[in-house]
Each structure stands twice: as C-alpha cells, then as structure tokens.
Amino acid sequence: MQTNTTIFKILKKADFLLLGALLLFAFAGSILLARAQKAPGETVRVTVDGEVYGEYPLSQDAEIFLPPTNDSSADGFHGENVIVIAGGEVRMREADCKNQVCVRTGSISRPGQTIVCLPHRVVVTILKGEEVLDAVTH
Amino acid sequence: MPLRIDRTKRLTLDAFLVTLALIFSYVEVLLPFFPGLPGVKLGLANLVVLIALYRLGAKDAFLINLVRILLAGLLFAGAYGLLYSLAGGIFSFLVMVVLKNTGHFSVPGVSMAGGVAHNLAQLAVAMLMVQNVNLLFYYPVLVLSGIVTGILIGIGAVLLSKYLHRLS
Numbered sequence: 001m002q003t004n005t006t007i008f009k010i011l012k013k014a015d016f017l018l019l020g021a022l023l024l025f026a027f028a029g030s031i032l033l034a035r036a037q038k039a040p041g042e043t044v045r046v047t048v049d050g051e052v053y054g055e056y057p058l059s060q061d062a063e064i065f066l067p068p069t070n071d072s073s074a075d076g077f078h079g080e081n082v083i084v085i086a087g088g089e090v091r092m093r094e095a096d097c098k099n100q101v102c103v104r105t106g107s108i109s110r111p112g113q114t115i116v117c118l119p120h121r122v123v124v125t126i127l128k129g130e131e132v133l134d135a136v137t138h
Numbered sequence: 139m140p141l142r143i144d145r146t147k148r149l150t151l152d153a154f155l156v157t158l159a160l161i162f163s164y165v166e167v168l169l170p171f172f173p174g175l176p177g178v179k180l181g182l183a184n185l186v187v188l189i190a191l192y193r194l195g196a197k198d199a200f201l202i203n204l205v206r207i208l209l210a211g212l213l214f215a216g217a218y219g220l221l222y223s224l225a226g227g228i229f230s231f232l233v234m235v236v237l238k239n240t241g242h243f244s245v246p247g248v249s250m251a252g253g254v255a256h257n258l259a260q261l262a263v264a265m266l267m268v269q270n271v272n273l274l275f276y277y278p279v280l281v282l283s284g285i286v287t288g289i290l291i292g293i294g295a296v297l298l299s300k301y302l303h304r305l306s
C-alpha cells in the first residue's frame with residue numbers, strides 16, 4: 001500500500017493534462033469514425049501490395065483463396081490467406097503469416113473496417129458501394 | 139538522476155538491460171496482451187528502456203533500445219516486423235526524452251506518451267506498407283491502448299527501479 005501512495009504522489013499536473021488531451025483526441029476520432037461507419041457495407045475489396053486483387057459483394061457468401069506467390073521482386077514472398085464472406089461479414093479464416101494478427105482480428109461488416117495481414121501485405125476493406133476514404137489517397 | 143559508475147560496470151549494466159528487454163520481447167511474442175487487436179502490445183521491453191533512460195541517461199537508453207529492437211527483430215519478427223518496431227521504438231523514445239527533459243511529467247506520464255507515440259508510429263508505418271488509409275479506423279483504439287499500457291509500464295518501471303536500487 002505504501003508504494004501505491006507514492007505512485008499517486010509522483011503524478012504531476014502535466015500528466016493529467018496530457019491524459020485529458022489524448023483521451024479527447026481518441027474520443028473525437030471515434031465519433032467521426034463511428035459516423036462514417038453507420039451505413040451498412042456493401043463491397044469487400046481485397047488488395048495485395050496496394051493493388052486491387054478483387055472486389056466482392058458482402059451479401060454473397062464466398063471464399064477467397066490468395067495463393068502463395070514467390071516473385072523475385074524486392075517484396076519477395078507472400079504467403080497464403082483464406083478470406084471468408086459469410087452472413088454479411090468478412091473474416092480472415094486462415095493465414096500462414098507469422099503474427100496471425102489478421103486471423104485474430106475477427107469479423108468485420110461496416111464500411112471502412114479493415115483486416116490487415118501486414119507480413120503478406122494483404123488488406124481486406126469494406127466499402128460503402130463506392131470508395132470510403134479512398135478519395136484521400138488519389 | 140543518472141548514476142555515476144565506472145565504464146565496465148556501465149557496460150555490464152547495459153548488457154544486462156538488453157538481455158532483460160529481449161526476454162520481455164520474447165514473453166510478448168508468446169503472450170499477446172490483447173489478442174485480436176492488431177499492434178496492441180503491453181510493451182514490456184519499454185520498462186527496461188524507461189529504467190535506462192532515468193538511471194543511465196538518454197544515450198545509453200537509446201543504444202539499449204536500438205540493440206534490443208534489432209535483436210528482437212532478427213530473432214522473433216523478420217524484416218517487415220523490424221521496420222515496424224524500429225518506427226515505434228525510435229519515435230516513442232524521442233517523445234519520451236523530450237517530455238522527460240521538460241521536467242513537468244512523472245515516469246508514468248512520460249511512459250504514457252511513449253506508449254501512444256509507439257502505437258501511432260506503427261499505425262503510420264502499417265498505412266504506408268499496405269497503402270491503405272482505412273487503417274485510420276484503428277487509431278482511437280491504438281491511442282487508448284497506448285495510454286493504458288504506457289501508464290502500467292510506467293508504474294512498473296518505478297517499482298522495478300526501486301527493487302533494482304535495493305539490490306545494488
């Protein structure tokens with residue numbers, strides 16, 4: 001208990017100001033993003049290395065298999081990914097990447113939501129029908 | 139206050155802290171803190187970096203951090219993960235040094251800022267690597283997790299530092 005009181009004693013005013021600012025920053029962002037995500041998603045876009053691999057309707061159940069490739073470019077080897085569209089949701093069912101972050105992300109269904117497999121440079125994004133945030137990049 | 143110690147002892151301490159940080163990195167590979175959320179980790183290795191920053195100064199802490207990231211990257215992550223953790227590790231370190239030098243922040247406060255900076259730098263790298271702006275949707279989660287883990291790590295560093303002090 002004695003250590004607890006010393007920890008509270010060492011916290012300074014600037015700590016709380018910074019905490020407040022960061023919370024506000026996160027909160028404002030989540031409100032803006034929640035507004036963008038209100039509309040139901042319509043299209044699933046799969047990109048590999050920043051290039052569109054394919055677009056699929058969210059309403060139609062499908063299984064998308066991205067085979068491993070072994071090109072000689074600097075980007076090198078891309079492993080295997082299995083994307084499943086079912087019941088209006090998309091998830092990464094399987095991937096042979098090292099970190100498995102994409103698989104653990106779970107299901108997504110709203111526009112703008114994204115599953116990323118960073119090791120394989122694979123991105124699964126849900127679009128509103130047309131582009132969501134893509135206008136910013138082009 | 140940086141400790142006044144001779145060179146050999148300092149090098150031994152540096153090596154000890156790098157080893158400790160590597161062990162922490164490995165523990166995190168085995169046990170993800172928030173499974174399911176990309177990029178969200180407790181940042182246990184930052185515990186060591188914080189202690190080094192306050193005990194040995196910015197130069198030693200930076201070297202310890204860099205060696206730790208390079209070794210952990212080679213051992214557990216591979217080239218893409220190395221880039222990712224370098225961005226997070228270096229940016230959060232710079233933010234922590236700047237905040238520490240202002241003298242207005244406590245250790246948990248400095249660590250909190252470092253945690254948020256770490257996550258945001260990694261998000262930026264991820265956005266560049268996969269060329270997708272939609273990753274921005276993760277930023278509120280990453281800011282919040284950076285706050286929580288940063289404060290926890292900061293408190294941990296205060297406690298561990300006291301324990302190490304008692305040992306020496």
Ligand SMILES: [Zn+2]
Binds near residue numbers: 095098100102116117
């Ligand atoms: Zn993956």
